[in-house]
Amino acid sequence: MITALSFALPAAARAQNVAPDTAKHLLPPPKPPVRRPSPWKASALANASVFFGNSQQQVLGADGKLAHLDSNLAVAAELQALYGEAAVDSGRNVVTKRLWLGTVTANVHPLDRVSSFLTTTYESNLEKRIASRYSIGAGAKWNIRHTKDTDASLSLSLSAERTKAMDSTAVLQPDERIARFSWLGKYHHTFDDHLDITHATSYQPSASGRAQFLISTNTELRYKMNGTASLSLAFTDNYDSGALLRGARTYNDGQMLFGIAAGW
Secondary structure, three states: OHHHHHHHHHHHHHHHOOOOOOOOOOOOOOOOOOOOOOEEEEEEEEEEEEEEOOEEEEEEEEEEEEEOOOOEEEEEEEEEEEEEEOOOOOOOOOEEEEEEEEHHHHEEEOOOEEEEEEEEEEEEEEEOEEEOOOEEEEEEEEEEEEOOOOOOOEEEEEEEEEEOOOOOOOOOOOEOOOOOOOOEEEEEEEOOOEEEEEEEEEEEEEEEOOEEEEEEEEEEEEEEOOOOOEEEEEOOOOOEEHHHHHOOOOOOEEEEEEEEEEEO
C-alpha cells in the first residue's frame, strides 16, 4: 500500500504541474461562431427576346433589386429597364419600347399576419406614351401563408398619382392627378434546390369611380445553376385603360423574356 501511494503521489503532482501549452492541447477545440445570414439581399437580371418573321423585333431588359428583411422592418428597392426595336417596311429599325420603372417599399413588422407598408413608384413608358408617372401610397398586407417553401400574400393600398403624357395634345389630360386603389396578390414557391416560381397580379382602379384602371401580371420561373447564378423565364403583361387617349397604339403591352440572374 505504501508503495502504491509512493507512485500515485508523484503522478498527481505531475498532473498539477502540466505546462500551459500542453494543457491547451488537452482541451477540446473551440466551436466556430455561428454565422447568421445577412438580412440584406441583392439580385441582378439581364434578359432579352428576339422574334423573326414578317418583321424583326428585339427587346433587351435589365432588373436590379436590393432588399433588407428582419422581424421589425422590410425595405425593398427595384429598378427595371426595357428597350425594344422593330423593323418596319422601309427596312430601318424604330424604337418601339423604352421603359424605366422604379419602386421603393417599406413594410413594418413584415412577418406579422397583417402589416402596414408605404410604397412609391416612378414610371416612364414610351409604349404607353407616359413621359412620367409618380405615385405614393400606403396600405396593409395580409400574409396568407409563410413557410420555408411558400409565400403568399394579399395587399390593399390607396395612392396618389400624377401622370404626364408625352403628347401635350393627348385626349386625356396631359397632366393628370388621380387617386387609385390597388389590390396586389403575390405568390412564391420553391419546388426544390433548383426550381422556383414567382407570380404577382395587381389591379388598380381609380378611386373616383371613373373607368380608369391598370392591370399588371408578372410570372417568372427560375432554375438555379449554382449558389449565385440562375436561368430566368419571365412573362409580363400590363393593361392601361388610358393608353389610347394618350396616343398609344394599344391598351396593353407584354413580352416573354429569357435571361440570366445573379443573387447575393
